[in-house]
Amino acid sequence: MTVADVQQAAGGRPEAAAPAAVVSPPPPPEQPPPAAPPAGKTAEARERVASLRRAVGALMSRSKKTIPHYYLSTTLDLRAAVAWMQSVNAQRPVASRLVASALLLKAAALAARDVPEVNGFYDDDGGFRPSASVHLGVAVSLRQGGIVAPALHDADTLAVDVLMEQLRDLVSRARAGRLQRAEMADPTITVTNLGDLGVDSVFGVIYPPQVAMLGLGRVVEQPWAHDGMLGVRPAVTATLSADHRVSDGLRGGRYLTRIDELLQKPEEL
Amino acid sequence: MNEQDARSAVQAAIGKVAPDVDLAEVDEDARLRQDLELDSLDFLRLIETIDTATGVDIPERDYPAVATVKGLIEYLASRG
Structure with missing residues (x-):
């Protein structure tokens, strides 16, 4: 659980995210305010932040009380992906260059299609409902504070570009406060990419009623032993928080290793 | 481009990408990622904004040279 996740979960309309609404059927992710107001500006803003904090506390408590989380971590070898991206970017004007996150998100979405136990919703009455589509929630930090996690719809079907x-x-629209409601609705799995701002790894708390969260750390060059030789490769720590009612370490591990496999052939993503 | 023009272009671009940053307070040794908290998409937009404003297209292989405010200004001053 990170502050960002809390703020993301707190992103709902205050009335919809009130604790009373949170304890009954899991609400879909709600339309967030454009940004969390800076604390201390006005009494109203302070109260709003406090109210969101309480709501998030209730939601995340419910997640931790009801979802038996398990956690896995693996190191993704990004040598092929970064080399491919650099060769592509060298031919392109800046406006159409790629960032590593785009490749990671595409691989995460494709792997979710291959391992359906991490992609969907769980509720106490119906159990697990896998989703046929992959709507990838992407945690977006807002510079003024706070975070939202709108979905890239059908991310598994989108070409990387x-x-x-x-x-x-x-x-850009999330930061300008111009998200559409449909984009905030029903991500089927969420990715938090805190590595972009410097942490090595992040273990998220699952956003109910989803059943998994992927955490991506910082892309770093690191020593890499291969075939008895030591080299340097770009790599990233990927973590999975997943729901034990739906999957176990074998399938969760398969999800992470599938992401790694997909990243070895970046031109096919 | 002289250094003053380069500095103005960099400040204008930072102001656009990260409007919350107080340019008067920014130390030129500040690192764009760690100190100004630009993520990879912000950084791309910064490079794009500078390209549009100055015509200097900074290729990806030169990104390490422009990781700080000062590095970016010097890069533009030498190329623009």
Whole structure:
């Protein structure tokens, strides 16, 4: 659980995110305010932040009380992906260049299609409902404070260039407070990419009623032993928080290793 | 481009990408990622904004040279 996740979960309309609403059927992710107001500006803003904090506390408590989380971590080898991205970017004007996040998100979405136990919703009455579509929730930090996690719809079907365009558009609109309600609705799995701002790894708390959260750390060059030789490769720590009622370490591990496999052939993403 | 023009272009671009940053307070040794908290998409937009304003297209292989405010100003002053 990170502050960002809390703020993301707190992003709902205050009335919809009130604790009373949170304890009954899991609400879909709600339309967030454009940004969390800076604390201390006005009494009203302070109260709003406090109210959101209580709501999030209730939601995350419910997640931790009811979802038996398990956690896995693996190191993704990004040598092929970064080399491919650099060769592509070298031919492109800056406006159409890719960032590593776009490749990671595409691989995460494709792998979710291959391992359906991490993609969908759980409720006490109906149990697990896998989702046929992959709507990838992407945690977007807002510079003024707070975070939202709108969905890249059908992310598994988007070409990397299209996903990159949509990601830029989504982030820019999220920061401008111009998200559409449909984009806030029903991500089927969420990715938190705190590594972009410097942490090595992040273990998220699952956002109910989803059943998994992928955490991506910082892309770093690290020593890499391969075939008895030591080299240096770009790599990233990927973590999975997943729901034990739906999957176990074997399938969760398969999800992470599938992401790694997909990243070894970046041109096919 | 002289250094003053480069500085103005960099400040204008930072102001656009990260409007919350107080430019008067920014130390030129500040790192764009860690100190100004630009993520990879912000950084891309910064480079794009500078390209549009100055015509200097900074290729990806030169990104390490422009990781700080000062590095970016010097890069533009030498190329623009």
